[in-house]
Amino acid sequence: MATKILPRDFYERPTLEVAHEMLGKWICFQANGTRLASKIVEVEAYIGQDDPACHAASGKTKRTAVMFGPGGHSHIYLIYGMYHCLNLVTEPDGKAAALLLRAAEPREGIKTMLRNSPATTKPEQLLSGPGKLCRSFGLSLEQNRFDLTSGSLTVEDHGESVSRICQTSRIGIRKGTEKNWRFYDADSASVSARPKKELASTR
């Protein structure tokens, strides 16, 4: 199966549509000659216009500027001072929206990922969460605003698909939990499912 990098057209469509099709695609990153690749199994949609949880909801800032630009770019930022989150910008230029990659299944470069995450020993748990995903990939603010169509960070179609897609409320945010914009592969062991906390909205 020939692999192909997703064109910018793929991203510049309605975010919820892209989110659905993003599951099963591969996220790939080349670092120091090592190729890392993993299958995306969990994403969340953040749409600036009608989403109180989106960082871009309260206006365009330096931090969220890339979300207002054209789709097909990476948006990485630091959360809670210690962890990074990787977003894929969607929608055409001028509309703020992005997909947060929450979890993936390791496919290539697992050895390197294990070295990046010493506390994690099981491969299926290397990428079971947005913070862990970035740590295992070695992503930081250096990779912010990368072009996903022509850089060392890309999303590819390997012909894999997801058998069952679940749609639930989002996790780990304090506003906008009523939006059911979280999508994940129901059959994957790498999903960062936390059923008990999903029901409890307060913290």
Next chain:
DNA sequence: GTAGTGATTTTCT
């Protein structure tokens, strides 16, 4: 086994 809390830095008000 579940539940609760601390870590740590970038960005915005």
Next chain:
DNA sequence: GAAAATCACTACA
């Protein structure tokens, strides 16, 4: 000065 889309460790049953 405060918040932020998280994770891992500790305590206790």
